Amino acid sequence: MSPEEYELNPVSTIAVGAIGRPGRRTFFLQAIGAGQTISLKMEKEQVAALAQGIDRILEELEQQEVRAMSSVDEPDLPGLDEEEAASSSFVVGQIGLGFDQLSHLLVLVVQEIPFAEEEPAVARLWASPGQMRALSRQAKEVVAQGRPICPLCNEPMDPDGHFCPRGNGHGKAQAM
Numbered sequence: 128m129s130p131e132e133y134e135l136n137p138v139s140t141i142a143v144g145a146i147g148r149p150g151r152r153t154f155f156l157q158a159i160g161a162g163q164t165i166s167l168k169m170e171k172e173q174v175a176a177l178a179q180g181i182d183r184i185l186e187e188l189e190q191q192e193v194r195a196m197s198s199v200d201e202p203d204l205p206g207l208d209e210e211e212a213a214s215s216s217f218v219v220g221q222i223g224l225g226f227d228q229l230s231h232l233l234v235l236v237v238q239e240i241p242f243a244e245e246e247p248a249v250a251r252l253w254a255s256p257g258q259m260r261a262l263s264r265q266a267k268e269v270v271a272q273g274r275p276i277c278p279l280c281n282e283p284m285d286p287d288g289h290f291c292p293r294g295n296g297h298g299k300a301q302a303m
Contacts (some may be wrong), residue, residue: 130239130246133216135160136253137232143174143266149274150285155215156237158252166215167237167249171270173219177235178266180224181259184233188226188256215249233259 138160145152154169156177167176220240226233232253239247253284254262274283 131248133165133250136256138252141254141258141262145269146229168215168218174266175270181263184224185256185260241243
């Protein structure tokens, strides 16, 4: 059986978001293009890594003077469509980024976590540098909306309480 392939070239909209309360959130990447919408389930760390990767590739493009960026190129991104997210296409396993000099579009390639002997699904999402910069900004905002970090142990604190291994009176507070 051949794997599912999604090709949105170009996307009209691309966004990232989370559903649920901090500590229990589920993260999604959504893209719309050519009348098709896909929602891909991601881990928080993958969302953060995606933002870093986008920033890195855009910085390289600017340094090589391949593509100059301005804030005018950066569209406002919509929030997550929670109904669409509930029926996600697949869970993201691998992420790759590239730039096509002919079209001046970045391509985000995401691959499903492989199960058993099946070929994993793949999605290729083509977006402008402005759309990708906006996606990076949005991803950083979504990741930052998580639980606050304990100043003693640097672990996330739950709203219901936090067991801090350094807060037992025997550890020293870390310098901030």
